[in-house]
């Protein structure tokens with residue numbers, strides 16, 4: 362997932378056959394094409410959430426065709442990042458309507474550039490052409506009545522970025538949390554585009570309140586999880602925040618905080634996809650500028 366000096370977004374050559382997982386009746390998760398894509402099928406057609414990286418758009422399309430031949434009617438984006446919107450054009454070519462929070466369209470219309478974080482540089486992403494842009498945008502929430510379910514989009518401001526939306530399939534009791542939850546490690550907090558650690562923790566708290574014991578959570582990246590997975594994630598984030606803040610109050614520099622390894626052992630789900638120093642870097646910068 363990482364190459365030297367450049368943050369490479371995860372993708373691999375998984376075959377179509379193993380690339381989709383059935384989540385519940387009529388809802389699938391496509392993995393490995395940059396993010397978790399959710400696919401809902403039914404009499405009204407196909408609704409998908411997030412479209413992966415651009416390099417994988419044809420693969421995403423062909424995996425959907427292994428699930429159903431119904432047309433794609435809606436493409437919902439959880440936020441504007443390149444690993445969630447790269448297939449927007451390809452997947453909307455046959456008339457699917459792209460939906461996102463207002464800020465996502467705004468961000469996609471301009472260049473995306475973040476500074477070096479803990480020695481890692483991100484690629485500069487030029488503005489997207491019109492075919493990629495969301496065509497239906499909302500501020501706080503939206504409801505889409507489709508396939509005998511209600512898909513509710515809810516905006517959580519200033520969490521992972523300023524454009525994050527979770528999509529809640531009310532009847533199926535499935536949530537796609539976008540990058541407000543990653544089951545495979547520490548989150549990216551895009552503090553240069555409206556994200557914040559406190560907003561992120563607040564968002565996770567609010568998502569937990571929407572869940573019951575049977576809610577299935579599709580994270581932005583990583584395996585499908587549940588309410589307890591979210592609770593564990595929230596506790597990990599607040600413990601990490603407290604540790605980093607304590608060291609800042611002791612007057613430690615960023616380098617000293619990274620060296621002290623304050624998030625050691627906090628993530629319980631194996632090796633975090635995001636190296637801890639990259640998480641610590643942005644949390645340190647955010648908390649020390651307050």
Ligand SMILES: [Zn+2]
Nearest residue numbers: 440442521540
């Ligand atoms: Zn993201």
